[in-house]
Amino acid sequence: MHKSSQFRTLLLAGLLSLSPGVAFAQGSCLALRWVTLGTAGGPVPTADRSEPANLLIAGDQRILVDTGDGTIDQLARIGMDMRLVRTVFISHLHLDHSGGLGAVIGLRWMNQFPGVLTVYGPPGTKEVVDGIVASMGPPARIGFGLGALPPTPAGSVRAMELRDGQSITLDGGVTVKAAANSHFDHDGKPDPANISLSYRFALGSRSITYTGDTGPSDAVTALASGTDMLVSEVIDLDRLMKEIRERRVDASPEMLVSMQKHLSTHHLLPADIGTIAFKAKAGKVVLTHYAIPGLLSESELSIRTDIGKAYAGPVDLARDLSSFDLGCR
Ligand SMILES: [Zn+2]
Numbered sequence: 001m002h003k004s005s006q007f008r009t010l011l012l013a014g015l016l017s018l019s020p021g022v023a024f025a026q027g028s029c030l031a032l033r034w035v036t037l038g039t040a041g042g043p044v045p046t047a048d049r050s051e052p053a054n055l056l057i058a059g060d061q062r063i064l065v066d067t068g069d070g071t072i073d074q075l076a077r078i079g080m081d082m083r084l085v086r087t088v089f090i091s092h093l094h095l096d097h098s099g100g101l102g103a104v105i106g107l108r109w110m111n112q113f114p115g116v117l118t119v120y121g122p123p124g125t126k127e128v129v130d131g132i133v134a135s136m137g138p139p140a141r142i143g144f145g146l147g148a149l150p151p152t153p154a155g156s157v158r159a160m161e162l163r164d165g166q167s168i169t170l171d172g173g174v175t176v177k178a179a180a181n182s183h184f185d186h187d188g189k190p191d192p193a194n195i196s197l198s199y200r201f202a203l204g205s206r207s208i209t210y211t212g213d214t215g216p217s218d219a220v221t222a223l224a225s226g227t228d229m230l231v232s233e234v235i236d237l238d239r240l241m242k243e244i245r246e247r248r249v250d251a252s253p254e255m256l257v258s259m260q261k262h263l264s265t266h267h268l269l270p271a272d273i274g275t276i277a278f279k280a281k282a283g284k285v286v287l288t289h290y291a292i293p294g295l296l297s298e299s300e301l302s303i304r305t306d307i308g309k310a311y312a313g314p315v316d317l318a319r320d321l322s323s324f325d326l327g328c329r
């Protein structure tokens, strides 16, 4: 690559320190950084935000956390070499959070990147990964026009299903704890067959807690206890319901009532986020996954006000490709 265009790429990335393959150190400690690749919320595509996806940089590990559609494009935009990503965590199996997984697995295999990609997620993740691998049967039989057929796709990826309360340790000393949240609850009771997970990622004494989708949840509060950064979805219920009423003129009053109940119990209002962050004593809050129609700026004041009723710490509203660093301490 020409030197100036290489530099432009790095400038565009705004993330010069994401050098491939390097356990980036900040002073005396390893980097712990969260990049919001896609900050849209829900399954409605938008022009200005990519579907939910995040990149966690923890020492020499590059970890995808949720892989909504567009994940690999967003990785390219920050100059992240996909071959460095060997680990994926999926919070739950709604397709806004997993729609880009096929491209992550498939293009990694087409490039014949070394190593096996591990996809962690709730029960059902193995079925999803097996389905993606099955969809790679025809291209595997076609090959890449290079003579010999490529190795079977099944050897390029494995799925590991996690349960509520499970903790694992990854390469590089990154620990991850999973907690089942209330995103799939029925009238306050857990769904017996399906779970949605929130994750706490820790490196040394620092941690980032991520909740993809959840309603108010004591389990998430406990998971986030003392965390340095709580990354959370957010919903503007009033604006969302107004839009639904305008778009769905056919909706019955009963349907609107059940929609409002679903949105307010299976997702987080700003006041809910403030309560969780306050109780957990979170160091800061980063908002993403905006279930907010129209301009975010028109909701920002009320979001900050409602979170601030309980939580006095810093609150950041992420954009696509925002980067949040945890410094050393
Ligand atoms: Zn979602």
Ligand SMILES: [Zn+2]
Residues within 6 Å of the ligand: 092, 094, 183, 213
């Ligand atoms: Zn969801």
